[in-house]
Amino acid sequence: MIRVRGRSQRRFSIAALACHSPGERSRMIFRPERHPDHQRGGRRSLTWSDYRGLLTAAHHQLKAPLVLVWDNLNMHLDHHIRDVIAAHEGITCYQQPSYAPDPNPAEGLWSVLRRTGQCNTAFTDPDHLIRTLRHRLRKLQHRSDVTDGCLAATGLTRTTSRPQPR
Template sequence: MTPPASHMWGRRGSTPVIRVRGRSQRRFSIAALCCYKPGERSRLICRPKRHTGHKNGGRKSFAWTGYRGLLIAAHHQLDGPIVLIWDSLNVRKDRRMRAFIDAQDWIAGYHLPPYAPGLNPVEGIWSVLRRTTQANTASTNPDHLIRRLQHGLRQIQHRGDIIDGCLTGTGLTPTTPHLQPQ
């Protein structure tokens, strides 16, 4: 992850240059759910995953089983039904994922239109994360990066107002009517 820069300075008339050593081929993914329930504090449920062996043909992202595990954990943590609204990433439209969702009576799944990141509150979470705990940070090793990511996500998890703001930024509300199943 190339470190985002939030503040920098340079001599007048010269462009500041940020040097980053090397490019790592290690991969990390984070799956997250923004959870909203009228009358309750908004929540962020997330799972970071470090991918090993992707250079040898292994996965470079979450498999459908990773998302299934996240949904099961969210169901146990929230102790209630889930109305799932997510983007159209291929793995989320996988036939096995659809079969899992269809087999559960506690989950209803809907997909956002293609190319609509502005309707996804989780995109706001990534933006906040990049502008706060990840800004001006060059990780020294993969463990340092994952610790910084977990620290930043924990900070956001305890701030329901930030999670609410990410929903507000989409223009949606927890009671948006007329959802069409996909």
């Protein structure tokens, strides 16, 4: 039996990019965010400006154009983030079909994180959870073999050419 006091509505969001480039080591760039209790007027998820910051940081850090392969998360479809992508010459975005997590390497990273970072752990408080998540993400960030494995599981390759219009 586990006793729980009150009811917490705190939420954590994590945005991550699985980055692959021919001839380079694979990388993961992430941004975890802790949100206050959303019933008290706090946000419940990452905003378009959070995604803009992640994309801008990734572009500067990688010093290369970005090709995004995104699922249909509501924020990925938001007109603000679409405007950011359209205005930035170094970012191209491809939208996955609905309910198609298989071609998304980030889904593999989330699976690894759940299996290694959250299993068999009783978190004492939200700070303990976010510290553990950050620690595990940093460890994954330095494991290019794991990121490569997540890409290989999709069937995509680092040399997949840009789709040609039909």
